Amino acid sequence: MHHKNILLVAKTSRYIERMRELKHALDVSILPTAPETFSQAISSGHDFDLVVLDSSGLEQDTINAVDSYVSDNGFIPTLVIQDESKLGSLHLPAQGRNDFITSTASEAEFEVRCALLLWPGEESAPADIVTVDNMTINLATYQVYIDEKPVDLTLMEYSLLSFLATHPSRAYSRETLLHRVWGFEYCGGTRTVDVHIRRVRSKVGPQVASHIVTVRGVGYLFKI
Structure with a gap:
């Protein structure tokens, strides 16, 4: 679509x-x-x-x-x-x-x-659309737009961003994010989460990136 x-x-x-x-x-x-x-x-x-x-x-x-x-x-x-x-x-x-x-x-x-x-x-129906500031996520088509322009995200970058945006105001540990986003069979280290967070922040721009908060000693939270 x-x-x-x-x-x-x-x-x-x-x-x-x-x-x-x-x-x-x-x-x-x-x-x-x-x-x-x-x-x-x-x-x-x-x-x-x-x-x-x-x-x-x-x-x-x-x-x-x-x-x-x-x-x-x-x-x-x-x-x-x-x-x-x-x-x-x-x-x-x-x-x-x-x-x-x-x-x-x-x-x-x-x-x-x-x-x-x-x-x-x-x-897709309106329930498939998540809007935060100048960002729109279409959960049905796996597309992200900033100021109506498409953002080139990898599948895992998209999955991480969409998971956080659809579960706001709750901190998730790196281990939990690995399980929820990458899957229970993923054997990589928690540094993978940090790398992907950094890439997502750089791609979505400072306005949306400010919603992705680092919680010291825990992990990450999407702030609304």
């Missing part, structure tokens, strides 16, 4: 902050575009997995252009944001997996509806 991309088409900026929150909550990149820049956005070379269409103030020709783009590219799932007072004029694309949400819906509902369109059930 590849990194998910969302195209936001909106005339107003009312959902920009919501999209920022969504970017941190899910493993996604977001490209916001206005009606006048829509043609440039769809010709940018990006493949989009979801189109979020904020209908407020949009002219019919923009809605038609979005419909054509969605249908011409394999019926990209579309989430329409509609003002409650205008639900009677709600327009959804005729084909594909589509949904709508009112503009007054909660952040949690917005996140869930986007997630259901991005992950229709057979792929």
Whole structure:
């Protein structure tokens, strides 16, 4: 499964902050575009997995252009944001997996509806996503992103980082980490843990590295 991309088409900026929150909550990149820049956005070379269409103030020709783009590219799932007072004029694309949400819906509902369109059930779900500061870990695909850019980790570096990040605020001895990450059959020394911790810290950068705390005389802890 590849990194998910969302195209936001909106005339107003009312959902920009919501999209920022969504970017941190899910493993996604977001490209916001206005009606006048829509043609440039769809010709940018990006493949989009979801189109979020904020209908407020949009002219019919923009809605038609979005419909054509969605249908011409394999019926990209579309989430329409509609003002409650205008639900009677709600327009959804005729084909594909589509949904709508009112503009007054909660952040949690917005996140869930986007997630259901991005992950229709057979792929990773939001529970597979761990976000800490500028880092996102996709537990289903074994991918780590810093500021939306992939980090090149070995399997053991990834396993160590993901184990610590999913078991925060608890110190683990080097011996325990060897057993839990490398496996009970591993015969190497505890220095292996220190080497991998050092490599992980260097690859994820200082912001995330500051969460990986050395506990003197014990081992390591992932601080939230």
